Amino acid sequence: MLSRLCLAVALLVLPLSAMAQVERPLVVGMALEPPHLDPTAGAAAAIDEVLYDNVFQGLTQIAADGTVQPQLATGWEVADDGMSWTFTLREGVTFHDGKPFDASVAKFALDRFRAAGAENAQPQLFAAIDSVEAVDPTTLKITLSRPDANLPYSLGWGDAVMVHPDSADGNKQAPVGTGPFMFEDWRRGDRVILTRYDGYWGEPARVPRVEFAFVSDPGTALASLLAGDVNAYPNFPAPEQVPVLEANESFTVEIGTTEGEVILAINSARAPFDKLEVRQAISAAINRDVLIAGAMYGAGTPIGSHMPPHNPAYIDLTGVNGYDPDRARALLADAGVTNLSLTITLPPPAYARRSGELIAAQLRQVGIDVSLKPVEWAEWLSSAFKGKDYDLTIVAHTEPNDIGIYGRPDYYFHVANARLDEVLAKLGTEADPDARIGLLQEAQKLIADDAVNAFLFVLPKIGVWDARLTGFWHDSPIQANDVTHVEWKE
Missing domain, CATH: 3.40.190.10 (Periplasmic binding protein-like II)
Known part of the structure; x- marks a missing residue:
């Protein structure tokens, strides 16, 4: 009788045990919804948020702790002169359609990203690459036109994930990765x-x-x-x-x-924002503490340049063009700007919409007439980011270590600073960690002093x-x- 009872209990327990092991979706x-599904052909963060590491992988990977780790490459070596890198590729990797990954595929992908007219949103990642050679199926050699100490890190971005020649053109709608x-x-x-x-x-x-x-x-x-x-x-x-x-x-x-630096981007290619005093006045009109409390309910860290506080090179520049409405009014007067009317273009995220309302109120307090223009994400990308048709706009730049965008003269907020260009160029070739920190700190100061944008806070x-x-x-x-x-x- 006891054995039958034990058997009955076992029959009841086994299914329950099995249910505890059942995998759940x-x-x-x-x-935000991504505009398409190809990380190598768009700037929208939502693309990477769905696909990075889940569907697509790079030669290297930026891991959870921010370090660069091997991924489709198992290791790499740099030449003594810094002018070439050799990557050893992982064997036995296939794309989801069964096609093999090898050095010829990696060469295709890198050549595609850096080709003239490529859609890749981060061409600076590949700017130092002169040529790519598939030495054999598991060996890839990248020759540079100048040393690039940051190359393994750059190849870990979503913009550099590997794509196959047979499926690359269809990745926007039906992505095929490894x-x-x-x-x-x-x-x-x-x-x-x-x-x-x-x-x-x-x-x-x-x-x-x-x-x-x-x-x-x-x-x-x-x-x-x-x-x-x-x-x-x-x-x-x-x-x-x-x-x-x-x-x-x-x-x-x-x-x-x-890494989400929230900025009030200023279109300095459009008068009167081409005047330093006007850009400084806009920044001085903004109370970051009120902004963080009202838009983010206290969750956020104020910044004064394009660097998050957890970065080892960060310096606190919130005092440069800090909140001072009287100074903002005086700067506008010095610039000869009266009756200034502007529009703030606002993409969908709550941080942007809420911040826009508070900033509009603060700018009005210094005599600037403000209109708010809410737009959907696709429209923001086409009109503000690509078309550069805006006065001010609020957006979080979530790419890691992306201060290099301030060296791109055709970028949507139009930077023009010769010394900054020199510093960023040196940063691209400098391998010494202490020297790199010095260059990064000088770049932050130059950006803040030039009031390129009004820097708000880092997203939590x-x-x-x-x-x-x-x-x-x-x-x-x-x-x-x-x-x-x-x-x-x-």
Whole structure:
């Protein structure tokens, strides 16, 4: 009788035990939908947030702690003169359509990114490359026109992930990469769905399926978590709701750092913003503390130049063009600018829309008439970023170590500073860590003194997820929602 009872209990327990082992899909919430799905052909952070490391991989990887790690390359060596790098590539890697990855594919990808007229949003990553040679299937040699000590780091960006010649042209709609997840579906306006790739060369993904759901409204984001429709927000868009979630044992809340410098970009190619005094006046009219309290509910760190405080080269320049409305009025008078009217173009993120309303009020206090122009993300990219048709605009620059954009004369906020160009050029070839810090600090000062933009704050990384989940990144050293190590506890 006892043995029969034990057998009955065992039959009941086994299914329950098996259910505890069943893999669950994962639903990740994001505020913005990507305009397309090719990280090598667009500037929108949302592209990388869906695809970096999940679907696409580079020769190198920028890891959760910000360090450069091997990925499709297992190692690399630089020549003594710094003019060439040799990468040893991983064997047995296939794309999701079964095509092999080798040095000829890597050569194709790098040549494609740096070709004349390429869509790549970060051409400076490849500017020092003179030629790429597939020495043999597992050896890639990159010859430079000048030393580039930062090359392994540059090749870890989403803009440098590997693409295959047979699928590259279709990646915007149906991406094909080498990562642990493969593309399944894009339900426009709703979500992108990825499934685990069984032929992956490395450690398999720990969830069988991940859906990136696009939830633009902050209130809806909270409701979706509470209802269980979304399991996680690596970047929760409603900082005002954090206390509610911290008090709920069903959720984990982690607040980390990002590379997201939020700036009020100034179009200095358009009068009167070409005058230094006008740019200085705009910056001096802005109270960053009020901005962070009102737009971010206290979650944010003020900055005075284009560098996050966690960077070893950071210097506090918030006092340069710091809040001083009387000085702002005087600067406008000195510039001979009266009755100034301008428009602030606002992309969809809550930090931009909320900051825009507060900045408009502060600029009006110094005599500037302000109109607000909310636009969708695609329109911002086409009109403000690419078309340079704006007066002021608010956006977070989330690319890591991206101070080099201030050396691009055709960039959307139009920098023109010969000394800054010299400093950034030296930075591209300098390998000594202490010397690099000195150059980075000089660049920050030059940018602040020139009031290129009004620098606001660094975005926090507010991560919120189901307490049964582990494996999300605490910080954001690169714009990514890497879910390759995320798993359910039970």
